[in-house]
Amino acid sequence: MDFGLTEEQRIMLDTARDFSRSEIRPLANQHYHQDQRIPAAALDEVIKKANQLRLLDYYFPESFGGLGIEDRTIACLITEELAWGDAGIAVHLMASGLTAKAIDAMGTEDQKRQWLAGFTNPDNQPVLPKVGAFCLTEPGSGSHVLGLSTSALREGDHWVLNGTKMFITNGGRADLYIVVAQTDPKAESTPERAAGLGAFVVEKGTKGLSSSSDMKKWGVLASNTTEVVLENVRIPVENRLGGPDGLQGGGMAGVYETLEVTRVGVAASALGIARAAFDEALAYAKQRVQKKPIIHFQAVSHMLADMETEIQAARLLTWKAAWMAEKKVPFERGEGSQAKYYASEIAVRACLKAIQIHGGYGFMKEYNVGRWLNDAIVYRIWEGTSEIQKNTIARYLSNVES
Ligand SMILES: Cc1cc2nc3c(=O)[nH]c(=O)nc-3n(C[C@H](O)[C@H](O)[C@H](O)COP(=O)(O)OP(=O)(O)OC[C@H]3O[C@@H](n4cnc5c(N)ncnc54)[C@H](O)[C@@H]3O)c2cc1C
Missing domain, CATH: 1.10.540.10 (Acyl-CoA dehydrogenase/oxidase, N-terminal domain)
Incomplete structure (x- = not known):
């Protein structure tokens, strides 16, 4: 190692x-x-x-x-x-x-x-790359992916998509939308619904595709988030990912594969927030004097010690999951979910401690740590909430031989 x-x-x-x-x-x-x-x-x-x-x-x-x-x-x-x-x-x-x-x-x-x-940008030019949006969540279906109701029905050489997607990052500004939809209107059981899922590419400007204005959020303020509406959106059969008949075994496997890998990136982002909060808290604790620099109060230094240890532990989980994904070592204990779950939880804890170490200044917008807390919180929600990550880890564990 x-x-x-x-x-x-x-x-x-x-x-x-x-x-x-x-x-x-x-x-x-x-x-x-x-x-x-x-x-x-x-x-x-x-x-x-x-x-x-x-x-x-x-x-x-x-x-x-x-x-x-x-x-x-x-x-x-x-x-x-x-x-x-x-x-x-x-x-x-x-x-x-x-x-x-x-x-x-x-x-x-x-x-x-x-x-x-x-x-991609093979010529190293200072240009805007293509923008994409991944549309899975719906107003009535978030964690329960198989409950989604956006439909994709085949009509000759076309698919016709209808439904509403919720909280879509890059909605309204994307050139390409990947829309996850149900192709089997009769599917009722879990295996039938999983098999019926498909992922479809809808290009910007396609008739019937529209989005709401940018939703107002507490955090990740530079990123835009909208509802995306599909009303009788007709796309060629070739726009179904995996070919006109989709992936063997249904689209759910592809959705899982996508999210398992991107979760590691989500963990790394949460880690970035945690480290930013730690860096500011450490610098502040060294220079803020209340009789003596506050870092010399054990209560403050222990908060920093906790932050540092949790950040290091989260990084190791994240790097290990990344290594496994790269080497194609299958996740056996939900390692991608472990990284995402732990890194997002410690990011929230790190921000709370950083605010506490800053005292009243931490509550002011002139300082960053309060804003970063709002940023960190969404990491416990998107790409699978912390509760869903724990379900996933537990599901893996139920198959591990003891
Ligand atoms: C800023 C932002 C950007 C986003 N960007 C995208 C995007 O680009 N594309 C996209 O598709 N989605 C996106 N999302 C959606 C995000 O992935 C969902 O919000 C998330 O999956 C949770 O779904 P939900 O909001 O419907 O909550 P719900 O699923 O309704 O969950 C509500 C609560 O119930 C709990 N819960 C639900 N089911 C279970 C269960 N089985 N066991 C235990 N607890 C459970 C949850 O953990 C949570 O605490 C974004 C969300 C936000 C906030």
């Missing part, structure tokens, strides 16, 4: 860290300390710069225009650094990756060639 970084890992880490310090954190501070939204044009500039540095497409195969970096530890390093700068901006930069992962996990080779291309 070697915990040192390779030269390539170090280079990518330094690139992401420099970018986060010089571009992401200052932009967030400039606007959020004044309680303002970051203008879309300023966010576009950050995306272009990140794209030019290849921080957005490094993991795509070279054949699709990416850098072909398969090392998942690099993905963890980059993600943690970007989220350290500001989680909302990081989500805005990276959310299309979920769409790309879905195409990669469920698409045929032809579909990957057709739809992955615009997500």
Whole structure:
């Protein structure tokens, strides 16, 4: 076991860290300390710069225009650094990756060639990449994925989609929407519903596709979130991922495969927030004097010791799950869920402690730690709530031989 970084890992880490310090954190501070939204044009500039540095497409195969970096530890390093700068901006930069992962996990080779291309930047240009949205959640179905009611019905050479998707990141601004829908109107049992699920590519501008305005949130403020409505959306049969008849065994396996892997990235983002909160709390505890620097009060230093230990533990879980995914070692104990569950929980705890260490200043918008608490909380909710992660871990454990 070697915990040192390779030269390539170090280079990518330094690139992401420099970018986060010089571009992401200052932009967030400039606007959020004044309680303002970051203008879309300023966010576009950050995306272009990140794209030019290849921080957005490094993991795509070279054949699709990416850098072909398969090392998942690099993905963890980059993600943690970007989220350290500001989680909302990081989500805005990276959310299309979920769409790309879905195409990669469920698409045929032809579909990957057709739809992955615009997500990459082989010529290192300062341009906006293609934007994607992954549409799974619905107003009436979140954790219970199989309860979704968006339908996809075959009519000759087309699929016709109807339904409403909820809380969709990049809704309204995406070029491509991956819509998970039920193809079997008669499906009732769990296996039938799982087999009937399909994932469909709907391109921006398709008749019948619309989205609400950006929903108002407590955290990850730079990222947009909308409802997405599909009203008699007709798409060619070729737009079903996995081919006209979909994936063998149904779409649920593809959805799980997509989320199992992206969960590791979600864990790395939560870790970035936790580390940001720790860094600010440590610096503050050293310089804030109440008779003596407050770090010398055991109650304060123990909070920092807890934060540090939990961050290190979360990072190890995250890196291990990343390593397993990269080496195709199957998760046997829900390792992806363990990482996502633990990292998001400790991120919330780290932010609460950071606010406490800052005293009254921690409650002011001029300081970051209160905002980061709101950012951290959503990590316990999206891509499977903490409760669902525990269900998943328990499901794996029930199959482990003792
Ligand atoms: C900012 C934001 C962005 C998002 N972006 C996207 C996106 O791009 N695409 C997308 O598809 N979705 C997205 N989501 C949706 C997110 O994944 C869901 O909110 C999440 O899966 C929870 O679903 P829900 O909100 O319907 O909660 P519910 O499923 O209704 O859960 C409510 C509560 O009940 C608990 N619960 C539910 N079922 C169980 C169970 N079986 N066992 C134990 N407890 C249970 C939950 O843990 C939770 O505490 C986003 C959400 C947010 C907040």
